Amino acid sequence: MSSFMLSVQDLVVTYNRHSDGPVLKNVNFQIASEEKVVIVGPNGSGKSTLLKAILGLAPIESGSVKVFGTDVKEVRGDVRVSTNLAEVYRLAYVKAKDVVKIFAELKGGNPDSAFKMFYDFELGQILNKRIHELSTGQQKMFGNILAVSFSPKLVLLDEPFDNVDEGRRRRFIEVLRQLPAEMVVITHEFNLLQRLSDWGLYFMIEGRLWGKFSASLLDRLYITRGEASGSLAVMETSLGRLSITLDHGDIAVRTATNLNALLEQV
Amino acid sequence: MALITYYTKGILTNRNLWFWGVAFMIFWLVLGAYSFAQGLPRQSNILVPYTASWYGTIALYSLSSLAISIAYSIYYASSSLAYSFRYTKLSPLSYAGTLVGSSSVLGAILSVIMLVSTYGLFSTRFSLRLTPSNPIEAILISALAGIFMMTLAMFLVLIAVNYVGLQNINLVTFVPLILAYGFGFSQLTTPLPPALLYASPYNAIQSLLFQAYSGLAPPAQLDNASSSLLQWQYLFASLIIWIIMLFLIDSYLLRKIRPRQVEEGRQI
Numbered sequence: 001m002s003s004f005m006l007s008v009q010d011l012v013v014t015y016n017r018h019s020d021g022p023v024l025k026n027v028n029f030q031i032a033s034e035e036k037v038v039i040v041g042p043n044g045s046g047k048s049t050l051l052k053a054i055l056g057l058a059p060i061e062s063g064s065v066k067v068f069g070t071d072v073k074e075v076r077g078d079v080r081v082s083t084n085l086a087e088v089y090r091l092a093y094v095k096a097k098d099v100v101k102i103f104a105e106l107k108g109g110n111p112d113s114a115f116k117m118f119y120d121f122e123l124g125q126i127l128n129k130r131i132h133e134l135s136t137g138q139q140k141m142f143g144n145i146l147a148v149s150f151s152p153k154l155v156l157l158d159e160p161f162d163n164v165d166e167g168r169r170r171r172f173i174e175v176l177r178q179l180p181a182e183m184v185v186i187t188h189e190f191n192l193l194q195r196l197s198d199w200g201l202y203f204m205i206e207g208r209l210w211g212k213f214s215a216s217l218l219d220r221l222y223i224t225r226g227e228a229s230g231s232l233a234v235m236e237t238s239l240g241r242l243s244i245t246l247d248h249g250d251i252a253v254r255t256a257t258n259l260n261a262l263l264e265q266v
Numbered sequence: 267m268a269l270i271t272y273y274t275k276g277i278l279t280n281r282n283l284w285f286w287g288v289a290f291m292i293f294w295l296v297l298g299a300y301s302f303a304q305g306l307p308r309q310s311n312i313l314v315p316y317t318a319s320w321y322g323t324i325a326l327y328s329l330s331s332l333a334i335s336i337a338y339s340i341y342y343a344s345s346s347l348a349y350s351f352r353y354t355k356l357s358p359l360s361y362a363g364t365l366v367g368s369s370s371v372l373g374a375i376l377s378v379i380m381l382v383s384t385y386g387l388f389s390t391r392f393s394l395r396l397t398p399s400n401p402i403e404a405i406l407i408s409a410l411a412g413i414f415m416m417t418l419a420m421f422l423v424l425i426a427v428n429y430v431g432l433q434n435i436n437l438v439t440f441v442p443l444i445l446a447y448g449f450g451f452s453q454l455t456t457p458l459p460p461a462l463l464y465a466s467p468y469n470a471i472q473s474l475l476f477q478a479y480s481g482l483a484p485p486a487q488l489d490n491a492s493s494s495l496l497q498w499q500y501l502f503a504s505l506i507i508w509i510i511m512l513f514l515i516d517s518y519l520l521r522k523i524r525p526r527q528v529e530e531g532r533q534i
Binding site for chain 2: 055056058076079082085087089092101103104105107
């Protein structure tokens, strides 16, 4: 059995073989016990597709995804894995509080701990609404809270801070930092990474994954056009070769609010 | 247990079900009692089978509209199911079992509403107590019919979700209703061969409900009492075989469920 909690090897995902190329191109990465990583990348780079592939929600063309040592295609009833993806909480057309109760039972957890977190985040009022009646930010926080409830061991979060106000962002980051679970957080925002300095960091560009770096190095990372000597990684992109370098280079990563803006500068 | 409760609750709060499955069906019963019954003699040996044939047919239509609600709920839940089978305690078998429980309750509820409506409207119209002969039997048959409609709806939606795609999902969800109208109306007015009536689960439901209301053996053509009579044992066996067969296929298809974006079903 693999010693990794999550292992992705040579993963290729294609949604439509006839008209599109692969969305993920030979992606490799592993998550060890108690490891937390953040994957940053521009919109459309394949970050969410990677998460969906791990959850069994995207068509794997080749390669493998192993969750706690079991191929994702064979996984059944493993309650240790959770996510904030809204589409997985659509089992029945009921109010938010009933969705919480349903998933508490299906995860073998206690709904009261989740309800407490909703009230801690001053979101108690959303529990009596149906999911589609919530604002975008409320829907995001609904998924976030369910993802960290019921004692998960591997938490997969897709853009957990999108449309979430600053106060709740700070508090939710603290929840994530203190949760004793492996974690993969996907975002396109850089300014949050400074609060996750002890996490691993990957870049995803055009379906390829580059890393792992330490998020603590963020202030020292630069992107340089071409293949720079002493670079930490060289990324093949449609813009040409880009090198990730330490302490010197063309553009400092810290100056960009997100990877979209950074690539525009490049 | 939570899922079956909330699933039932979710479907019961679906306004479309209440309009098309209940209000529209009561409208048809009003027509059956007050418009189509012109000239019928006030004799119970004529009015009982007449009322029972309306009950059997309208209850069948009502139950088939339940299938539409169930079909849509499965279609919207495809990603959730694919996730839940992997990462929660929910298994394809337990989910199918949940829907069996839920659809039997929903079928029984619709049946009670149709029974009371039929009895009230036809008795008032003819000033004669046209009491159902065996209401418990009618409710039990309707519970089974609810399960059949669920298994059929699930089968059709899973074929679309797993293999065909969602381009025609709106049509697919209406297939149980379209078949109900086709088979139901045919048995009402057309002399169909008994073999077809025994093989058709729709006609089995319609005939068994006729028998439960009237206490009479169902004729092959419901508006013609002199047509050949059907054996309830064969009708019942047919319905059970259909349910078991579709349930087994559904359980297999659920294991292979393919997560789909609901947007794939958009036509416009």
